[in-house]
Amino acid sequence: MxxxxxxxxxxxxxxxxxxxxxxxxxxxxxxxxxxxxxxxxxxxxxxxxxxxxxxxxxxxxxxxxxxxxxxxxxxxxxxxxxxxxxxxxxxxxxxxxxxxxxxxxxxxxxxxxxxxxxxxxxxxxxxxxxxxxxxxxxxxxxxxxxxxPQTDEDRTWALALGLAFVLTVFAWGIVVRARRQLVWSLRQRADSAAEEAKRLERERIAREMHDVLAHRISMLSLHAGALEFRPDAPPGEIARAAGAIRTNAHLALQDLREVIGVLRHSASDGSGGEAGEGAVPDRPQPTLADLPALVEECRHAGLDVRLDLRADGAPEGLGRNLYRIVQEALTNARKHAPGAPVTVTVEGAPGKGLSVQVRNPLMARQGAVRHGARLPGAGAGLIGLTERAELAGGRLEHGPTPEGEFSVRAWLPWPAETERESGG
Structure with missing residues (x-):
């Protein structure tokens, strides 16, 4: 064995x-x-x-x-x-x-x-x-x-020497055994820690792929569904839809290429050094400042979305997490409530935290007329967002509201120290 x-x-x-x-x-x-x-x-x-x-x-x-x-x-x-x-x-x-x-x-x-x-x-x-x-x-x-032994004195010395020798050898063996078990235990812990780090990295990459590709592919499906539903649309609208499909397909392939490049780089360079020839550099991650561009992109795709942004200067990691939450919420809105108006409210400050709420009418979400087939989903988007918020030290809630809307609400911590650091 x-x-x-x-x-x-x-x-x-x-x-x-x-x-x-x-x-x-x-x-x-x-x-x-x-x-x-x-x-x-x-x-x-x-x-x-x-x-x-x-x-x-x-x-x-x-x-x-x-x-x-x-x-x-x-x-x-x-x-x-x-x-x-x-x-x-x-x-x-x-x-x-x-x-x-x-x-x-x-x-x-x-x-x-x-x-x-x-x-x-x-x-x-x-x-x-x-x-x-x-x-x-x-x-x-x-x-x-x-x-x-021949004499009583010889017998006494022989007994004392024998007892000391046997007990010393046994104690020495026990110490060696304990040390080897300790080394083995430390190696097992190191192996377990390495496996846990690999698992967390795989989950992080899978979460990024879901957040990015689900958004791009939903945009592709939305424009393709519009073309299918209105084959007699004016040439200008068809050209714009085709251009949006091409752009989003190109961006989706680029995102997928970057993830594959990261995986190849991790497999060929386990030391974490500089990437070898052919390695794909990481693209800058989105932040809170990129949120208006995301909303504008969704508007061009035909989504009726309104952004109320009352926060600025959030740290990169905090802004990236909030960006991904809004991105996934808008993707879900396009999937389940096409044509329904969506409201995105973002507010926060250092020391108070950063909160976001994405809501759309519940009736439209459940019974709106859809162009073409419903977009498939694994049902893990909101689960992934909840995990992302919890890993960042925050919380995320989702579900219908008494006002007849479906709401995704998240709160992320924004330490007060960041304000002083950015001002210094």
Missing amino acids: NVTELRGDGAIAQEYRWALPSVLLGDGRAGGRVRRSTRDWIVDILMFLFACGLTFLSLMDLEAQRQPEALLFVEQVTGALACAGVWLRRRWPVGFAVVTSLLSSYLDLVGGASVVALFTVAVHRPFKISGPITLLGLVTLAPYVALR
Whole structure:
């Protein structure tokens, strides 16, 4: 099971959370084939040399004690096999630790491999497994101290040294395991943060595409519907409608090209540096000052709209959000209430916030005669506007009013500090 598979399901990832460092280090897991990385080979070689070094030191001590030849032969053979078994510690860590712990209850030369096995279990297994293994290692000190040392003083030193050694190795393994889990957790958080940033960027691009393209395409449909409804219109009106269709189609393609250019730039230049050859620069975003031009464009398209603008000097981000709200509201009015008069009221000041209300007669919205088929929609426009307003710290409401109108009302915060900054 690789990391990608674990990320695919949250429940599985949570279940294997504490085992992940072991998997990443090439742990064979239940006797499976071990795939060691370069780091794993270096660690295994160092562990093997460490076990051999402890075994050699113990062998020198045994020769100095002049142990029986038969016991010395058994010690040497068992010690050599235990050192060779260090290479199997990743495939059978628990079994190897149990066997070496039991053998070390009497044999000296198995001690090096037993230490390596205990450390491996402490690093690669949770406490519910490594704890009993460590307890077994402490229990095996009793028969060793009772059978091998020659004097009471030797037994006391052997017991104290054994307890300290076993507990130190276990504590060291626990610390290494905790550090690896911390690193893994930080990597997971970083990956999650990166994925969240990508998701938010995709949503932002989708929202911009909807806000811009829905407006352009609705203008195309409106002019095309007029041509379809009045094929006998004067040539001048047909020419103006055709020109408006061409202009809006060109602008829609330009907006789409810019969005695709941003996506390509993000895919080819993840560092966020300068765009490479062929990258499409971002077009200046609309602000509150562009709102009269938007209303005038809608008037040329045949929409009866009146603008009451009583705000000026709004920050760029604030003005852009309000522009998109008005743009989507006018697009919805053209879709659902063609021919109905629309009133746009914008007012605000620093410290009081910026508010907008777009309203049109409800009866016309529901029952007006439409030229051609009704414009299709995903029904997500007002939802997107609500999200946009909430992300900006404001609010948006929409629905019928007691006066028989459909109204879209939004309020966005306008901090008082911006007034002083712009004046300074």
